[in-house]
Amino acid sequence: MATPDEATRIMVAGLAGSGKTSILKHLKPSAFFLPGPTMAFNCECVIFRGVSYMIWDLAGARNLICLWKFYLPGVKIMWWCVDDNDDHERLSESAQALRDLLKLRNEITHFVFVTTAITDTEPTLTPARIDKYFSSSLNHMHQRGIEVSRAHYNIQGNSPFLPLFPTAKNRKKALL
Ligand SMILES: Nc1nc2c(ncn2[C@@H]2O[C@H](COP(=O)(O)OP(=O)(O)OP(=O)(O)O)[C@@H](O)[C@H]2O)c(=O)[nH]1
Numbered sequence: 001m002a003t004p005d006e007a008t009r010i011m012v013a014g015l016a017g018s019g020k021t022s023i024l025k026h027l028k029p030s031a032f033f034l035p036g037p038t039m040a041f042n043c044e045c046v047i048f049r050g051v052s053y054m055i056w057d058l059a060g061a062r063n064l065i066c067l068w069k070f071y072l073p074g075v076k077i078m079w080w081c082v083d084d085n086d087d088h089e090r091l092s093e094s095a096q097a098l099r100d101l102l103k104l105r106n107e108i109t110h111f112v113f114v115t116t117a118i119t120d121t122e123p124t125l126t127p128a129r130i131d132k133y134f135s136s137s138l139n140h141m142h143q144r145g146i147e148v149s150r151a152h153y154n155i156q157g158n159s160p161f162l163p164l165f166p167t168a169k170n171r172k173k174a175l176l
């Protein structure tokens with residue numbers, strides 16, 4: 001098994017209540033998580049399909065977003081969580097937070113846009129709607145050659161994990 005230092009790091013960011021910790025809880029059911037909103041971060045080593053990942057689930061509260069920059073150096077893979085039911089205001093806020101984060105020096109090679117929901121219904125955040133709010137960040141990542149993929153996750157825990165993780169090819173890129 002890889003040591004934490006050898007594991008591929010994944011940074012999980014997004015506004016408060018967007019489902020970051022819920023996903024991590026399902027990925028690592030044996031871990032203990034304090035109830036309620038995350039106050040700083042959770043960090044768990046997860047093995048998926050034989051590969052070790054160190055997953056950093058960051059607090060999304062407004063007064064804690066300023067801390068994300070400290071976790072960014074060296075991160076190649078990012079999951080950006082958005083509640084599928086978010087309204088215009090929250091989507092705008094999430095889009096602004098992502099723009100601000102991407103302005104910082106970073107080494108991201110793979111970005112997963114994760115919409116979360118508590119039901120099994122089809123996502124209401126269609127690609128067109130995502131593009132409406134997040135186009136500048138998506139264009140920026142496209143220009144930088146960052147792989148962008150999408151996952152829709154039911155935070156009650158019955159979604160496949162596969163779309164969250166990079167393909168073997170993208171993982172190799174993240175290890176370079
Ligand atoms: N009923 C219930 N809902 C919960 C519980 N924990 C989280 N939730 C809800 O599930 C949604 C996602 O919560 P989290 O996964 O904690 O969200 P998060 O992105 O980690 O949020 P922060 O840690 O604040 O950044 C939110 O609507 C929460 O209110 C719980 O123990 N019980």
Ligand SMILES: [Mg+2]
Pocket residue numbers: 020021022037038057058059060
């Ligand atoms: Mg949390």
